[in-house]
Amino acid sequence: MDKFGIVFALLGAALAALGAGAGSARGVGLGGEAGSGLVTEDPAKFGKVLILQLLPGTQGIYGLLIAFITLSNIGVLGGSADFGIAKGLLYLAACLPMAIVGYVSAIAQAKASVASMGILAKRPDQFGKSMIFPAMVETYAILALLISMLSINGVAGLSI
């Protein structure tokens, strides 16, 4: 039973990459759909549309980041993987903020991004502002990233 620690820890890492990655994939997809419509009308806006499309893509990267830190902490990428079930569950819990908030915020951010493409279409001069609306959503992904990261670092130092 004691061996299950690593299973839960890896589950946590996988969830972080899964949730955030899946959210970003959906989000960037949404952006791409709306963006290609806009580019059909005005190909010159491709660069700016691309920026808006990519904004919800960062959650996937944060998920990868959390997954990677977890993997290297629990010794899956080389080293010893010797810890109990409690610690494994702690790693799992630490990964959850990134997994869940990453998924939800990526999609919410993508919706804001799509709406911002409307600004870009009708008021191209207001691009600076159009970028800010999706960026507001990202704050919460960053906060989740922060908590997940600090938790993983903290858990690694615990001796249980």
Next chain:
Amino acid sequence: MAMLQMQRISIYALKKDRKPVLELLQRRGVLEISDSIAEDQVFQKMDVSQVRSSFERNINVAKEASQILSSYVSEQKSILSSFEGRKIISLDEYSNFNSKLDDTLRIANQIINCNKGIAEGRADILKLEAQIEMLKPWTNLDIPLNFEGTKQTKCFIGTFPKEYSLELLYQELAEYMPLNIDIISASKEQTCVFILVTNSLQEKVYEKLRSLEFSHPSVSVDKAPAEQLEKYSNRVSRIQEEILSLESKIEAFASNREDLLFLQDYERMRSDKYQVLGQISQSNNIFIITGYIPERETKALREELEHKFMLSVEIETPTEEEDIPVLLKNNPFSGAVESVVEGFALPAKGEIDPTAVVSCFYYVLFGIMLADAGYGIIMTVACGYILYKYRRTMEVNTKKFMSMFLYCGISTTFWGIMFGSYFGDVFDVIATTYFGVTNVPIIPPLWFFPVNDPMRMLAFSMILGLIHIITGYLIKVFQLYQQKDYIGIFYDAVSWILLIISCTILLMSLDMIKNILGLTLVIPSSIKMLSGIIAILSALIIILTNGRESRNPFKRFLKGAYALYGITGILSDVLSYSRLLALGLASGIIGNVINKMAAMPAKSFGFVGVIIFIIILLFGHTLNIAINALGAYVHTNRLQYVEFFGKFYSGGGRSFNPFTMKTKYYKVKENVNNG
């Protein structure tokens, strides 16, 4: 921190000088035309819509022609050419173009006509090819398809929708002998036949044929199919030749491409000129131009105008009520981020231009978010190269944008060295993989590794955030001072600064916070007491004064209390700077992941492994730099717009939009050789 002082200018000139004066103003491009004089019986405005629409028509013709031209003769363009900016031509070339105008327009129309001819020719070929396709099965028939028969016989020429052999057909029609059947061609889809019967039997045969799903050919020609086919293919090749000659005719115009582009610019300038002409007030003999001009340009423009023409220039300081346009003016270092400020909004009346302050923080924040010496050097070198290569022709806005990233790159390099990140940990990975070094890191960070000590990095990010936010309040102090709202300075800005600082000190003295941040500093209890008192006092001031526009004391208190609730906003603002840590770590750790992935196959595959190593590194780091530079750009903007501007800046100024040469391909410069 500067906006150019604007002056109101009025030019009174003789109508005969109208054209040269306007052209001079357009070339100088320092004057924004505004029509402030109402029409009356003496001064009237011209209707220019008709003239302008003829210019617009010419622009469209030239545009279409140059598009057609580039679809036939593609232009040699390098990837970097978008940085090149407009081509510079001299004033002489500009004025000489008038004589070439009609020629160029004629060429444009010729190109369009040629293109039309090509399109029509292609359509004809398609039509002919369809007919050829239909005639092909009949090639072996040596009489026309509409041959009816002789005096004594009836002829059926047509198809069956499946394959028949001669034998089978004779069997089917055996009872109607004598007849003659020839199979012209046969395939699975259809059998083309020629059947000759005597007149007396023709109806019965026809009935029988119908029951076998016989149908007449869909094409009907007077000539034998083979002959007709030849005629068709001759016609196709003739049209093809025609198309080729039209194409080469278009290609021959390639040397006129520049003229076509310039024609668009030329007509655009004329159109703009006429638009202004429609705005200015004119009497029978004189005309008046009014507008805004940056003060530093007034002297030169006045001297030049008065020297060249008979006119009078009047310059006055605009009144407070006027809607004065805004033009920012900063040194090159700060000016580079003007586009960031303009992207939010230009300063409204009574606000200062925050560009200089924004620029300092911008470079620092961007650098911390990307924080990699390798990426920083790449950015710096790339931007520097582009800036140097196109230094003569580059557009002002592109130049600003590139120099912004140049400074951001320098800052990124600096913070990368501080935090010991060089393409992630590429040196360590190379050293351990190929040289068996165990003593990593090879280049230790100048300060510390954020990955190993994230709490320290978090604390640093938030301190930077506090400094940024307090700077915002300080600018507010300055702004209120300029507006002479001295009470506001104390109530709306200073009280908040005191509250933020004292609360920070109080928080720092809490054991919990100290533990989280790993701080060891001991704050003396006297300072703790003092900051506690200051915190309470400033909170009281905020509660009592921030609702001072309300007369009802109860309402005023509630408003003040609500304003104090804004401290939570400041808390979240400070927390928001944790993105410095998050994004900084993200770019660093993803770089590490790439290096690790590259190192995995490197050991096992020997020499091939080295190549794989290099490919993964190149691809991975290109991706990482692109994504993280984008992230750093967006989030630096966000920190400026939301956390920083939120404290003092709302913007809303109108941008200075001078009457100038708004061209797309060329810019006219006087004295090209000197400048």
